[in-house]
Amino acid sequence: MSKGRRALRAFTLVELLVVIAIIGVLVALLLPAVQQARESARRSQCQNNLKQIGVALHNYIQAHGTLPPGHILDPIAGDDEGHWVWTAFILPxxxxxxxxxxxxxxxxxxxxALGLNTEEMQARYNTFRCPSDDGPNAFDSGYSVTINGTSISAIGYTFDANPGSDNTGVSLTNYVAANNNAYVRAYKASDPNDGVSGATGVFYENSATKLRDVSDGISKTVFAGERYYSGGGNNLMLAAMMLAIRGNSSPGNGPTAQDKSGNSASNQGMTSYAGTxxxxxxxxxxxxxxxxxxxxxxHPGGAHFLFGDGRVAxxxxxxxxxxxxxGGTVDSLFERLMSASDGQIIDQF
Known part of the structure; x- marks a missing residue:
C-alpha cells in the first residue's frame, strides 16, 4: 500500500448507533412538519369544496330564483322512505x-330512485367530502372506525328502497345546511329572533329562500358548514346526501326521538342534512x-363555513x-351568523 493512501476503516458500533440516533431525531423533527403540510393541503381542499358548493348554490339561484329547498316533503313517502334534499338539487x-x-x-x-340506482347513491362524491375525514362512503351498519383504541360503530340513516324494505344506506357528506340557532326546525320561524318558533336559517322543509329574504346580508349569514364522522370516542354523524328521512314516527334504523325538535314528529330526521x-x-x-x-x-380548532356571498371562513x-x-333567542355572534333575518346586523366580520 502506498504511503499516500490511508487505509479505509469501518464504522464502530458506537458510531453507527450515533448516526441512527441522529437520523431518528431528524425524522422526529420533520414528521410533524410533514403532517402539518398534509393537513394544510386537506384543509385547503375542504375550503375549495365549500366554495364549489357556494358557486353551485348561486347558479341554482340564477336558474330558479331561490335557494334549493332544505328538503321536499313527499306526502306519500313512508317513515323509512326518503325525501329529496338540497344536495340533490345542486347536482347539475x-x-x-x-x-x-x-x-x-x-x-x-x-x-x-335509491332502489333503481343504489350504486350511484352509495358512491363517494369528493366535492361533498372533507379529505380530513375518514368516514365511510355511505352509511353501512357494519362499518366501524377505531378512535384512540376504541372501536366506534357506524351511525347514520337507512332507507327503504322501493320496491322493498331493505334498509339501504346512502352517500354521506361532510357539509350540512344552515337551519337554526336552536334545535333543528322543519318550518320557518314566526319570530326571526326565536329559534323555538321555527328555523331562523335559510334551509328548512319546502323552503324557497330568496337572497332578498336574507335581510341581515348574505355576507353575514351562514348557508352551510362542516360536520365530521367521528371524534372524541363518539360519532357526530355525517349528513345523508340526496335523501333525508322525514316521517311520523321513529323507525328502528332511522332517527330517534332526540333527533326531533322538541319531540315533535314534524321535525324528525332534520339532522340528516341540517345543522344548528x-x-x-x-x-x-x-x-x-x-x-x-x-x-x-x-380540522383542529374549528370548522369551515360557507357564507351567502360565496365566501368560506x-x-x-x-x-x-x-x-x-x-332559550332559542338569537343573542350571540354564532347565532346571528346562523340566522338570516334577525335584524342584528354584524358591523364587521
Whole structure:
C-alpha cells in the first residue's frame, strides 16, 4: 500500500448507533412538519369544496330564483322512505348533471330512485367530502372506525328502497345546511329572533329562500358548514346526501326521538342534512345524540363555513355562542351568523 493512501476503516458500533440516533431525531423533527403540510393541503381542499358548493348554490339561484329547498316533503313517502334534499338539487351545478337526470331528482320518489340506482347513491362524491375525514362512503351498519383504541360503530340513516324494505344506506357528506340557532326546525320561524318558533336559517322543509329574504346580508349569514364522522370516542354523524328521512314516527334504523325538535314528529330526521348553532362548533361530547345536529370538523380548532356571498371562513370553536341557555333567542355572534333575518346586523366580520 502506498504511503499516500490511508487505509479505509469501518464504522464502530458506537458510531453507527450515533448516526441512527441522529437520523431518528431528524425524522422526529420533520414528521410533524410533514403532517402539518398534509393537513394544510386537506384543509385547503375542504375550503375549495365549500366554495364549489357556494358557486353551485348561486347558479341554482340564477336558474330558479331561490335557494334549493332544505328538503321536499313527499306526502306519500313512508317513515323509512326518503325525501329529496338540497344536495340533490345542486347536482347539475357541481358537474353531476347526468346523475341528476338519471335519478330524476324532484320527480321520482326518492326511495324509488335509491332502489333503481343504489350504486350511484352509495358512491363517494369528493366535492361533498372533507379529505380530513375518514368516514365511510355511505352509511353501512357494519362499518366501524377505531378512535384512540376504541372501536366506534357506524351511525347514520337507512332507507327503504322501493320496491322493498331493505334498509339501504346512502352517500354521506361532510357539509350540512344552515337551519337554526336552536334545535333543528322543519318550518320557518314566526319570530326571526326565536329559534323555538321555527328555523331562523335559510334551509328548512319546502323552503324557497330568496337572497332578498336574507335581510341581515348574505355576507353575514351562514348557508352551510362542516360536520365530521367521528371524534372524541363518539360519532357526530355525517349528513345523508340526496335523501333525508322525514316521517311520523321513529323507525328502528332511522332517527330517534332526540333527533326531533322538541319531540315533535314534524321535525324528525332534520339532522340528516341540517345543522344548528345550538351546540356550538366541535362540542364536548357527552353521549347526548342531540349533539349530532352540531357543526364540527376534523380540522383542529374549528370548522369551515360557507357564507351567502360565496365566501368560506374558518370559524374558531371558541366563537361567542350562548348554546341553548338563551332559550332559542338569537343573542350571540354564532347565532346571528346562523340566522338570516334577525335584524342584528354584524358591523364587521
Amino acid at each position: 351545478y357541481v358537474d353531476k348533471a347526468q346523475l341528476y337526470d338519471r335519478l330524476n331528482v324532484g320527480n321520482a320518489q326518492a326511495s324509488t 348553532s345550538h351546540w356550538g362548533i366541535n362540542p364536548p361530547l357527552t353521549g347526548n345524540t342531540s349533539q349530532n345536529m352540531a357543526f364540527s370538523s376534523s 374558518f370559524l374558531n370553536e371558541a366563537i361567542d355562542n350562548h348554546f341553548y341557555t338563551g
